[in-house]
Amino acid sequence: MSLTPVTPVTPVTSITSVTSVIPDLNHMSCETNSTSPGVALAKKYAPRTFEEVRGQREAVRLLRQLALRGKRARNLLFAGAFGSGKSTLARLTHMSLNCRHLTPEGSPCGVCDCCRDPRTFGYFEYDVPLRGGSSEEVGPWVQAVNSAPADHHARTLFFDEAHALEASAVDVLLTAIDRGSDRVSFCFATTEPDALKLPLHSRLIRLDVNALALAEAVQFMEEIAQREGIPYSIAALKTLCTIKQGHPRDLLIGLEHVASLGPVTIENVKSAFGLEPLSCLVEYFFALADADVRGQLLALERWQDDMKAKVQSIYSYLASLYYRDLRGRDVIIDPVVDSFEDGRATVIEKFRLRLGLEGRRELIPYWDKLISHWAGRELRTDPERWLSLASFGELAGNGLKHCRTQDEHRSAIITDGSVPSRVVRPCGASEIVNGEGSRTPNGINFLEPADVRKVMNLASFLIQHYDVLINAGLTVRPGPAAKSDSDGMGALKAFCWDLGQRAPRAHEVVDVIAVFDRDEDGLLAHVAVRVPAIPDWAGELNQWCNDWQHERFGPVTFDLSSSGADPVRFHWDQIRNLCAGLAIHDLLDKLGVPRRGRRPSGPVPTAPTWFSERLSDDAVAQACQLEMAPLSAFDDEAWDWIGKGWETKEHVDRVKTIAKRQQDVEELRRIWHADLCEQDRRLNALVAEWRVAPQNRRRRWHGWWVNR
Known part of the structure; x- marks a missing residue:
């Protein structure tokens, strides 16, 4: 059976995030591809050159550059699950530093003495759980091998499962690293990077080795099966890859296990892994x-x-x-x-x-x-x-x-993106702005129609009540100091909080609406911002974002856009962009979200929306006292009115109505200050008169409900 050429994998965009190490079968050396019987697949297809590694171009580029820069050793941390390729990357790095025929691109040749047997050329491995993680066990080993080599260029000390190192051993290693030679590389691999002691972590260049996507893992397994002449079904390979979670070594071991029972079929996969x-x-x-x-x-x-x-x-x-x-x-x-x-x-x-x-x-x-x-x-x-x-x-x-x-109301929102019409019924502020999408017990959350409803209604309320417009948009990502989803969300929320509290000037109010999301590069936040119109506000905002750094999570990276000639259009363009990750395209069509701007939304570990102080539930309820609930074109399904700027006219009438009602309340309290019972009765009667749908308040402009 002929082998279809492998399609190159799209490179990741950050050197700190790499895909699992798998061999590129198009470049596999003849020795590695030997079909001699008895060679385990995981060993047989282990990459021996950087060209044989597929799925992590940015990592290979970094490691090649380290080899080309005078072959100076670096201290590295490889973080990832069991079988993802951490040890392979460490070994290839050592080979590239000692290869006798290094390619012009910085890759080991795969055939010289060092490439054939790295262990005879200064590659030393220390399995921490097996050999012990105390200073009494680690110290003598480091002292014995930590010296500049005489017969080759660089020496590598590789610690596997480094999170098992005790504090005393970390102190020994810190001293060795700080006093070490630039011809000795300390490399660490761990499945628990957050458990690694911070002083050691800070001295290392970290590379995260992630699992393969399901489609890529299935393609990899299919190519190996074809090369080995193993009969298979795609459904069985998909099941195998899901069980093994995309880790290359586990995939190869699993394929060999199932193949020992016969063809790779669903039934044999069930039998091999106890799925009955x-x-x-x-x-x-x-x-x-x-x-x-x-x-x-x-x-x-x-x-x-x-x-x-x-x-x-x-x-x-x-x-x-x-x-x-x-x-x-x-x-x-x-x-x-x-x-x-x-x-x-x-x-x-x-x-x-x-x-x-x-x-x-x-x-x-x-x-x-x-x-x-x-x-x-x-x-x-x-x-x-x-x-x-x-x-x-x-x-x-x-x-x-x-x-x-x-759940009639919620069901309608979830299934088709619509909401029950409520043109002229009484309602409160909480009905307009409250409500979030369904939140799951395992903390995996996507942007839901109820989240979009809240974003759209609060963006409209911002103009109706405060007469201000969003004038900046940000795309924010956690920096390299955020090592986990928890850290990433912490960084994004801390950034949004500080932005709403202190930027660009401490005495000014900044309004923030953020939607958290995930794409192929990880967590991010789409942020719509209203910054006061001070001189050079855009420059100040850009400088504030550049200077921002959290004591734990470090800085963030960001892209900034600011409003131009049409402020109302910019406001609603930014709000529509926040909603562009919703999976229900019928609703996005109604909201006017351009199809070219829509994006797939990934899961986040918390609620996917965040609002600054003036847009919190309590603040909105306070602003809507005296039965002054805002209008909602979204809830009334007046889709053509969204983004048309009617909120500015509503603001004028809203301010006057609030002032008049406050005056009426003060007058009533003045008249009946000596009779509190009568005062309460008359206040309740007055509020009852005001308790009508917001469309039925007196105003000087005509809205969408007039001709309905």
Whole structure:
């Protein structure tokens, strides 16, 4: 079978974020590709040159540059999961520093003595968990090998699983690094970079080695299978890659394991990795969808796992169906559960038919209710787990029939992006601006229509009440000091908070609306800003962003745009850009979000929206006292009025109405100051007169509701 040439992988954009190390089969050396029997695939296809590494061009570029700059050794940290390629990168770096025939691009040749056997040319490995992480164990080893080599150019001391180093050993290493030669490289690999002691971490160049995307992992496995003559099905390879989570060494070991049973088929993958109990899981969900209590019990009885594992698998499968099948998101909940494709569509279809729904997306509010059953439950004993499963079965069988009535408003928003029309009914400020998209118990959140509703309504309220317009837009990313999602979100929120509190001048109010998102390069924030119109405000804002740095999370990177000749248009262009990650295109069409500006939205660990102080729920409620709820073209589905600037005219009438009502209240209190009971009665009567839909207040301009 001929091997299709490998399509080059798109390079990552940051040298601190690299894809897992996998061999490029188009450049694999003849020795590595030897088909001699008995050679494990993981060893056989381990890269021996930088050309053989695929999926992390920026990392290779950096390591090549280090080799070309006088072959000076550097101290490196490789962070990533087991089997992702950390040791391979460290070994290749050492080879590039000692290769006798280094290529002009800085890659080891792969055939000289050092490239064939790096360990005989100064490459020393120390497995911390195996050999010990104390100073008594690490110190003598470092002292024995930490010297400039005489018969080759550079020496590498490689510490695997470095997070297991004790504090005393870190002190020894810090001294060795600080006093070391530029011909000795200290390299560290870890699966837990945040556990590494900070003084050591700060002395290293960090490279994050990430898992392969599912599509790339499947392509890799398919090429290896073709090269090795292993029969396979794409579905089986996809299942294997999902189980192994895209880590190349694990993928190769897994492929070899399954191939030892015969062709790589779904059945052999199930057998190799013990997936047979998942058939009982799917059988349980079939019975759940049919409201068949007896069938649920039979499936649980045939299921050979303990009760704790059963409950965990049920919740994982429920969440996996929610994200992957209902929302179409490629989110890994549980690699084993996610890999099991059999019956997923049938489960969804059974629920849809029983509930009388037209499409699978209409199941989302029902699934929210099923997921919420498990949120916050701590089930410590088997009886508790049995009772919880019984109530879960009752909920799935009989507790969903009223779900659509109870969640009618939310369901309409989620399924088609529309909201129930409310043209002339009374409402409060909280109804206009409150509400966020559904938040999941495992902290994976996407931009939802309810989030977009809040962003649009607050952007309109900003003009109606304060008569100000967004005049700057920022795209902000965490800097290299943010080592995790938690750090990244901390940096973005700290930046937004400080921006709203202190930029560009401490005595001025700055309004901020931010949407957090994730793309292929990681977490980021799209930020719309209203900066006071002071001289050179754009320059001051740019300088403030450049100077901003958090004591823990470090600086951020940003792109800044500012308003031009049409301030109203710029305001709404920035707000539409905040909403461009919503997955419901019908709603984006109604809002006028350009198709070319839309983008896929990734999951974030917190609520995806953030608002500065004047736009908080409490501040808006305070501004809307005396029954002064703002207008909402969004809620009234007056799509043609969004972005037309009517809020400026509304501001004039709003200010006058608020002043008149405050005057009426003060006058009433003055007249009845001696009779508090009568004062309260008359105040309540006055407020009752004002309690009408905001469209029914007196104003000098005519809105969308006049001719409806």
